[in-house]
Amino acid sequence: FAAALKKAGIVFIGPNPRAIEVMGDKIESKKFAGDANVSIVPGYLGEIETAEEAVKIADEIGYPVMIKASAGGGGKGMRIAHSREEVADGFSSARNEAVSSFGDDRVFIEKFIVNPRHIEIQVMGDKHGNVVYLGERECSIQRRNQKVIEEAPSPLIDDATRKKMGEQSVALARAVDYDTAGTVEFVVGQDKSFYFLEMNTRLQVEHPVTELVTGIDLVEQMIRSAAGEVLNLKQDAIRLDGWAVESRIYAEDPYRNFMPSTGRLVRYQPPQESSENGLTIRNDTGVYEGGEISIYYDPMIAKLCTHGPDRASTIAHMSDALDQFYIEGIGHNVPFLSAIMNNERWQSGDISTSFIDDEFPDGFKGGHRSAGITNKLAVVGAFLDHVENTRRRKISGQMGGRHVTFDSQRVVNMGDDWIAATVEPENGKMVHVVLDDGKTQTLEGAWKPGTPVWNGMINGEKVSMQIRRMLNGYVLSYRGVEEQIRVYTRREAELARLMPVKIPPDTSKQLLCPMPGLVVSIDVAVGDSVEVGQKLAVVEAMKMENVLRAERQSIVTAINAKQGDSLAVDEIIMEFE
Template structure:
């Protein structure tokens, strides 16, 4: 067994590998760029080596620097994590030439399966069912248009060396093929250093289901069940679960055996994933094989009890698998939510900045629930524009699917992130969605259910009563605290006022305190909008970011953030500014004039912090609705900004190569 390994990666996956290595008694070496000098994985490792500037192409993607770090520290093996160099056969060979072990498959398997074009050819020759498509290299946009027409729309344009949704576009027309081809090539070049793309038929309403395989150097190979990854946005997975709510035992066995046969054909020696798309009739088609550890591997670990990173290390050290296929049992259900630094209310645009507060829910088991959080950041960490925007992978396990979903809902409600925008509100809303809870999924789920983008869930009458009750409970303690600390600055003196008004958003609700005393823990009986009496119980203290308690017997975990004269409450995908006040205050508050937002209709504002890749128009040019104005790159994704209406460009305020902050002016219109 190795005594020291180097992790050629960053963020949560580097931390994940370090935890298992530490458990196995193996020393670890981290590598880091300028942007990651203070990163969590650097602090966790036993040693750390600086490898260059922030851009990945000058640091994490430079094989020579990784090898030099191994030599400097005496690391005997390299775990590549996922992304970066994890599926580059030349890197594996370079390590072998230096006598350093690659903790992953051999170059033969990487070449056969890691390249999407070659893997399609290989799978087809091995009689594996594949999606119709063109497996050759596409020369230009004209060639792409011709091929798409022959296959039949819709088609998927994919980067050959791609992954994580990068370099991938769906096209429904000739125009979209040409634009998608250019964007996919550009993203593929910047993300993977390889601009080859291919085209295949896009299966309508598919489910994305993948099989986890594990092989060793002694001819043994098994499958560890499946993961369903159908909840995707821009072809990138957002929520995963194991097992799939769709598969039956027979289909699971057939998919597993086919995945193992494919892995054995390339002498696969490590953990890997064979991905399939599955139609409504449970017909499945080979999509690709990822010759690395997958982002979503924790859900498989939770339902099988097998540490995949440990197995990868043992296989790389030459050990035989200690597991047989008959040993693999799927126990319970696991769900994973990917937390991203992005603004769900602005079409999920990336967000960067410093984490001023980062408080994940408590990990571990309680009763029949397990909470796990794989993360690579902490409070104070800087989220930059150079890398993937993932903050954490929050996982829950429970005996049943609905119990795991409910546990995830509560864990998300208790996950506090401040300083940047994040997708927790969207994930929380998703956990309440009937279609998700019923397991009626497809890769088009998000586009179909949120066609106009995401906005906060509108609370119903019962939910309004809960939100208003929390607002009153918070305000009572706040005023009581002012009384005690400030010499009766508030007109309460510890006594309960009977009548209140709660403003939720723009709606005013009457409230009546029926009985109780201000204390910690609090117990107050109240009525909202003339409804039935609700008992509010909580041990919340002013300053706590999460309010925990019960309202009318219903368990509630809601996030709180101060706003002027009130509090912003986030709960189960709902987010509302709440102001609890006395009736006279409410009367006066209604007389306040509304603040008018500035007119930005004649400006193109940068929707995210990012780099201007191109400007597609000139000053004085007349453009039509839908025409491309500019392309902005942020966190390895290119975002096309289009005209919302016919207009004339009056002034260009930015140029290609400029780095802009959110809402910076790109151009002005006449």
Template sequence: MFKKILIANRGEIACRVIKSAQKLGIATVAVYSDADREALHVKMADEAVHIGPAPSSQSYIVIQKIIDAIRQTGADAVHPGYGFLSENSNFAEALKAEGVAFIGPPPVAIEAMGDKITSKKIAASAGVSTVPGHMGLIEDAGEAVKIANQIGYPVMIKASAGGGGKGMRIAWNDAEAREGFQSSKNEAKSSFGDDRIFIEKFVTQPRHIEIQVLGDQHGNLLYLGERECSIQRRNQKVIEEAPSPFLDAATRKAMGEQAVALGKAVGYFSAGTVEFIVDGDRNFYFLEMNTRLQVEHPVTELITGIDLVEEMIRVAAGEKLRFAQDDVKLNGWAIESRLYAEDPYRNFLPSIGRLTRYRPPVEGKREDGTVVRNDTGVFEGGEISMYYDPMIAKLCTWAPDRLTAVEAMGRALDDFEVEGIGHNLPFLSAVMDHQRFRDGRLTTAYIAEEFPEGFLGVTPAEADAHKLAAVAALINQFTQRRGAQISGSLANHQRPVGADWVVTLGDFTLPLRVRDGADGTVVEFDDGTVLAVSSDWLPGHLHANFAVGGTSIGVKVSRSGTGWRLRWRGMDVVAHVRSPRVAELARLMPVKLPPDTSKMLLCPMPGVVTSILVKAGDEVEAGQSLATVEAMKMENVLRAERKGTVKRVAATAGESLAVDELIMEFE
């Protein structure tokens, strides 16, 4: 077994690898850039080596710097995690030449499967079902349009190298094919240093289902079931689960056997994933093989009980697999929610800054038998940088069945406290309560179809509004009585606290009466609804559990002006609790209007302006591309919302802008 493993990565996956290495009694080495000097993976490792400036192109993906760190520390093995150098065959060869073990597959398999064009040819030869498409290289946008017409729209334009949703665009017509080709090419070059592009047919109503494979260096290769990864945004997975709610046993077996056949065709060993697109009739087509550990590997670990990182280490050390295909049993259901530093209220644009509060839910087995797991690489007080992937954490839940796992995830998200940056917790919570998701009726178009105008938050239904109003009434009663006691002790006269109140919450105005009950506070609404409510909340607590009408809910609570901001299950509302007379007067107050920015193009996220496509005096049409901004390795095209004339361009290509900084004005 190895004595010391260097992790050629950062963030949560570096922390994840360190945990398995520690379990095996193996020393670990972290590498870090300027931006990661105080990162969690650096603190967790036994040793840490600085490898350069913040941009990954000057640190994490510079092979020689990793080799230098290996020599400096005497590491005898390297785990690459995912991304960065994990699917770089040159890196694997360099380690081999150095006499250091690569904890991953053989270089020949990385090279064959890392190139999507080559991998599809190998898959077809191995008898694996593939999607129709053009597997040759495409020189320019004109050729891309011609090929797209030959295949038939819609088509998927994809980078030959890399993954993670980078360098991918769907085109439904010639204009989108032309623009998508250039954007994919730019992203591919920026992310992978390889701008080769190919085109394939886009399968409508598709599900993204992948098979986890695991093999050793002695010819044993097996599959560990599937993962459903259909909840995606911009081809980036957001929520995954295992197993899939769609597959039957026969399809699972067929997909698994084809995945193993493909692996054997390239002499594969270690952990890997074969991705398929599956249509509504359970026809499946090979997409690509990821020759590395997947981001979503925890859900497979939770339903199989197999530590994939540990098995990768053992395989790299020359050990045989300790189990056979018949030993692999799928137990229960697991869900993974990717917590991203992306603001769902601003079309999921990246957000950076300091985590002023970071309190994940308690991990481990709960009283109801469900399990919570949180893979993370950040900590309270740490910084979310613009240089890397926006992932904060991967929150996972396990339960004996799917709906219980979904319920456990909803509660775990309620209990997850993150402040200081924009993040997608409200969106993840909304999905868990969405009926289509709960029914398992998923496709890769789920987000686009269910949230066509973007995520605008969850509007409380009447029953939920009553629950939150009861929470607000309890908080108000507590603070009113506390204030009365304090003032009474000073003035030797305690003022009475009223029982009648009006709660305004979104579009709801709910008159109610508060009284003491046998087991706590009782809230009686004028419409006849009666809810008993109790809690351990105290002033200053930003999260508390409330028992409302016999149901326990976790609510985030904070002051907002004269009201209380309450966040629960994707709802984010301000509840004002007023006396009937004050409520009557409040209705007469004018509403403050937001400033008019309709004639401005503002930078929607912190990032670098990569191009300005118009100049002062130009007339633009609705939907026309105006500028591109790159942030967290993704290129974002900014378009005109309406027809107009450019009055002034305030930004230049190459300039770094903050969120809402002016790019251009219109007449």
């Protein structure tokens, strides 16, 4: 494309064709980097034709290994393999994803560095041979090799390491006459050793965090470079100011193993962009309320960024911003992102690319509901119920003859907790809620029924909480915790405790489609005996292949789908004894 534009005399706001050709191919770029004396990860950089050849190469390199699409990016066409069997399975999936996403099925294999960090250097060049680096971005919080949270700078990198990585990146960029914005990615050991991964010859998704800490508009610089201007940035003048964090908002359901979620954005209310008191909120997005999220595109729908004077304040500001980010109509990862912001290991900066697997080994079940969070949920639930009860008493046409009141003593139920609460309004400006521990919680902040986010203060602390109405209560979301809150009178609570618990249907003998998607393959037949972990089917959604495996030993009794079928969520794919 860039070459065609050049031939037609059209200026391309991007790299020159040679840089794209050399650095855009992961196999060739590694060879090029090696020739330029840039440290590279040990591996096999030739083309691999068959799964058998891939297994042989992996055996020679030593496990674990990383299978990667040569033209890949965004976590697509990548698999980590710890055994010969995983290499064989991963090779096929990586090639299929590579063809689907990039039209190129070439893959290569390299050694997977255990407990690594993923850190990248932003470079900027012009058409006059000038290139500078603009610090690093920490991109280690990943799931399925797809970045989830990025920050700048990295909590690991010191000035000396930053200088070494930056100078190597600049040398590599100069070697291909790089003349715009680009990113040199490294896998970094906890000892600060680093190895070249690839160069992305484009503006990265996570570029806003670099803009926030440097004050440099990268898009403006790209346009200036394309126009032939001399780069007006000098290396010794570039400074990193404060800290920035980016959270990628994905249309993925974290409660269903992050399966892609499609549908209409019934409500889409991001936090208000602002910059005050040294704290900034920025939201880059391309979706809108009423729009549709389909299965044909990447699941990312927004990039929420915050900037502050230091890492702790920036993370706290991000946590507040995520509490205000309301999405309805599709599954999304906002609660998961919020839970990470409140994770002690994340806050300490002791992270690696295995962070999500380490901290959420059984998947995401919701954030930790501490005693403090439980109290806040109970207080807000009682307050919302009080507001709606007050409103009901003002409806016209009610029977006269007596003053209608309602009991100020309520019982808040969430899960197995039943919390007594007494609501005491004061002059319409604030509400005092006395919980069953005898302590008074003072709540300030108005709420109009139907408003999806409550913003206010509890005991002087700023709190934002998401609200969805349900029968006899609300679904409240705060700090990654999502709870069903039911508010009863004391008598209603006594009766509610006696109600039988509805038992969900048994689906253990069925394989259900976890998300809307296209069946890529059915890997078993009726009558087959399957073992735990055996591949049963592959479903593709949002350009990612999802391998569905057996959760128990059994025999296949029926198959209800075939290759090429488009399935809805929870549609039955196959049945077992």
